[in-house]
Amino acid sequence: MDVSLLHDIAPFSTEQRAMRILLVDDNESMVELSATFLERELDDVETETYTDPVSALDELTDGAYDCVVSDYDMPVMDGLELLTAARERGIEIPFALFTGKGSEEIASRAISAGVDEYLQKGGPEEYPVLANKVSNLVEKHRAETHMRRGFLAIESAEEGIGIIDGDGVYQYLNEAYAALYNRNRAELIGEHWDVLYPDDEARRFHEEILPQLEAEGSWRGISTGVTKTGELVPERLVLTRMDDGGHVCIVQELTEVDALRAEVELKDRVLDAVGVAIVVIDPSKPDNPVVYCNEAFEALTGYDAAAVEGRNYRSLYGPETDPETVADIRAAVDAGEPISTDIRSYGAGGEPFWAHLDIRPIRDDDGALECFVGFYRAADRDGDADSA
Template sequence: MSGDNGGRATVADGYHVLHVDDDPAIAELAAEFLQRENDRFHVEVVTDAADGCEYLDEHDVDGIISDYEMPNTNGIEFLQSVREHDPDLPFILYTGKGSEEVASAAISAGVTDYLQKETGTDQYALLANRLTNAIEHYRATTARRRQLAAIERAREGISILDTDGEFVYVNDAYADLYGYTPAEMLGEHWSLIYVDDEIPFAEDVILPTVDRDGYWEGETTGLRADGSTFPEDHVVSATEHGELVCTIRDASTTRGPDVARRDDVDHRYPETILDAFDDPVYALDADSRFTYVNAAFTDLVGYEREDLLASDATLVTDDRTLDAVDQALTARAETDTADAHPKRTIDVDITPRNGDPIHCQADLTALPTPDDTPDGTATRLHTTSG
């Protein structure tokens, strides 16, 4: 098997499962019942481990079901080969040969689950449930790993705070700005890096604004470990689980005192932060063409990021919705000042690649250019029922 994913075939939607069993009749029967239990399953059947390895060289799969007793290579040997290339890919050993010895060997080799074949159809409901749970966990873990890897590579300082306001993640760039190592900051409260005079501002303005709007952006004063301070461009965003994602740039190095503040999409909504959001987020330019989409948005609509960035918003919505967005951002509430960039919440329908329109609540923010003229919108979606 190759570890290279380039050019590999994929299933656009659902769960792509490889079933390896030397008895094709049993495997085809299992595939049929799995698809009855959950129509998201797409099951490919091969009859030996060598064919399974060849299939994995050419296709991405979400999970594997394998028999134990097969000619040439048994299920555990096949599992060991899979684990050399992906330690976490869901792998269920589904076998008629049940023994403590086989179960122990499977666990040692890193099996995800172990089920014995039984008579009757109830076993397929259990198999479908175990496989679904394993795949969803694998997808979430993989996405989180990609997000953290992107954050780690980012030049911006990025941290994540838990609901108690303590650091649970700090990248190297963030720690370097304050003169700490990431390990020294983990478990510390956010007040560690605030000057005393600005702690009330954070408590009375920043946190309530994030709670209300989902994010806050502005300038604060950073406090380094040696007691020195620096001006910082600061964005704080909330995840749906109550975590806070913070990004920091040293304002003294990103702009001079007479230079207009950067308000482009990458600054207001750093990609590395928004890919960590559970909520779908996207940005459009003034012509309603996509300029940014996060991972949650691509998952929602079922299109690849590259396809979206080459298209306009009519790919996933209609002109009526786009007109409603324009009207919402043009309208001024009594509390808006003349130069305010309005933030609005409206209901929208998003149409995925496969499936019916999804009703969402959309938090809209106008994206201005340095001379304060509108230059597109950023939208954060919350899916709703009904």
């Protein structure tokens, strides 16, 4: 996987605290000199010096320091033995061997032991080199640490998270993503995303969703995937476009309530497409307020949902609305009965329009009234519904 893709997933933070360096050298003047030069060469650095490697090892707890700079030739425990002991304790911070006793043999042993940097002591000109190498080691280690933490978070997330390249091929996905479709990761890495969607849904992606993703940089909504055995998976999907043309996918299976809402949204899209304006009225609240309207209603009346919801449905009536028709509608609503009529209404700008109105009561399984649904369709001045 191209690790550069992860920069578009989340901005893993970098450490802002001071860089803490542990210096170990049995020569007290030399270790103090090293600390002085590092503090001079590096910004925002703290140093701790030890002449006894055993005591230094006792101080090496996880997270206490960002890097160790150690001499090689020391009594009781040399630099490589210090490194081995630290690694056995699970201390994985960078380790630089800064020694005055250099040889090909020591260099070879240092590399085999896993030393991150090997430098020989010299004059003052060596300290800028040491400082640069220490700074690079710490920066690299911090970045890798945050990356690992980020991956652990992604891997353990309940949401499915996947990365798709510019050709639509899965480059990465976590276990939750694959499990949603009753698959494992090995089956999906290298496959095109359309293997997880029925043909009609794949067409919707190509014709509607992906163009919006390209234009706006993101898309979120309801979609329907398919498992390996052909079972449909109602899902909530969030797509975010990356600079390289690919995108990040976050997916969750819908709950039963979410699935019902998705079904309502689908029906709304169908009714919007045929130009039927819909309002839902709640009879359990004072003055029977509108609690929902669809896009077709907004287009017909000029009102947006925020301006209508919470108001009585009679807010569309005006001075030339027939009072007898209004009385008939109110009587039907009060009685919990359906009504169908033509009515002169008024839009958000005060302009009158004729509409054919159907109001239907919606009841639960026990017959209790839950709400009214009003269907508006534009009509001509003679009251005939427009053919659309």
